Amino acid sequence: MIGPQHRVIAIDGPAGAGKSTIAKALSVRLGMKYLDTGAMYRAVTYEAMLRDLNLDDLENIAQLAVDCDLHVGLDRVIINGHDATDAIRQADVTANVSKVASNSGVRKEMRIRQQEWATMHGGGVIEGRDISTVVFPEAILKVFLTASPQIRAQRRVEQQGGNVNEIAAAIEQRDLFDSTRSDSPLAESNDSIVVDTSDRTIEEVVNELETLFLSRLSHGNS
Numbered sequence: 001m002i003g004p005q006h007r008v009i010a011i012d013g014p015a016g017a018g019k020s021t022i023a024k025a026l027s028v029r030l031g032m033k034y035l036d037t038g039a040m041y042r043a044v045t046y047e048a049m050l051r052d053l054n055l056d057d058l059e060n061i062a063q064l065a066v067d068c069d070l071h072v073g074l075d076r077v078i079i080n081g082h083d084a085t086d087a088i089r090q091a092d093v094t095a096n097v098s099k100v101a102s103n104s105g106v107r108k109e110m111r112i113r114q115q116e117w118a119t120m121h122g123g124g125v126i127e128g129r130d131i132s133t134v135v136f137p138e139a140i141l142k143v144f145l146t147a148s149p150q151i152r153a154q155r156r157v158e159q160q161g162g163n164v165n166e167i168a169a170a171i172e173q174r175d176l177f178d179s180t181r182s183d184s185p186l187a188e189s190n191d192s193i194v195v196d197t198s199d200r201t202i203e204e205v206v207n208e209l210e211t212l213f214l215s216r217l218s219h220g221n222s
């Protein structure tokens with residue numbers, strides 16, 4: 001049976017590898033929906049911080065994730081009725097998100113919501129850290145985006161400002177935490193296409209992924 005996973009393009013990779021830019025552009029090109037799963041973990045982190053909760057209290061934070069009313073759209077992130085679009089990108093949320101994302105209760109709930117989202121939309125372009133490995137292991141196309149640490153830090157500085165050395169150190173720390181956690185760490189799956197975006201334009205990468213996706217669809221390779 002062809003399930004919603006058949007039409008999922010899973011895009012994983014570390015911070016600053018170009019996931020959001022490429023995933024959004026690809027979704028527009030293919031007329032598919034787009035989901036930023038990092039924004040979901042960021043929103044839960046933001047809400048926990050807003051309520052001054054202890055992020056080490058695993059059960060309480062997992063319960064918050066289960067109970068929250070969360071909408072992650074193309075342009076806006078709404079949690080429990082308030083717009084957190086800008087707030088979830090602030091440095092204090094970025095500094096704490098990996099801890100919240102390592103909470104298995106939070107991950108379980110986010111995974112369920114991501115799978116429900118794909119069922120509702122008949123698939124989509126979905127970006128994150130564990131999309132190929134855990135959330136959609138049957139995705140028709142799995143992509144692991146990388147770029148050199150210097151380029152990734154430079155991109156973040158261009159987006160958000162700041163000192164390049166400090167940003168590079170913060171990214172390195174978060175990537176280490178994300179790739180060494182026990183529950184669904186950041187990793188390539190053995191059938192992912194690895195794309196280094198360091199010296200390639202967005203257009204080139206989107207073209208390559210579009211061609212791959214269309215060829216797999218036409219060959220029924222799911």
Ligand code: CDP
Pocket residue numbers: 014015016017037038039041042097098099101102127128129130131174178
């Ligand atoms: O935009 P950036 O690459 O900096 O990060 P993000 O995609 O917004 O993700 C923020 C954090 O959420 C990551 O550092 C991970 O800790 C977590 N995350 C995750 O654990 N699993 C996902 N599928 C997506 C994000």
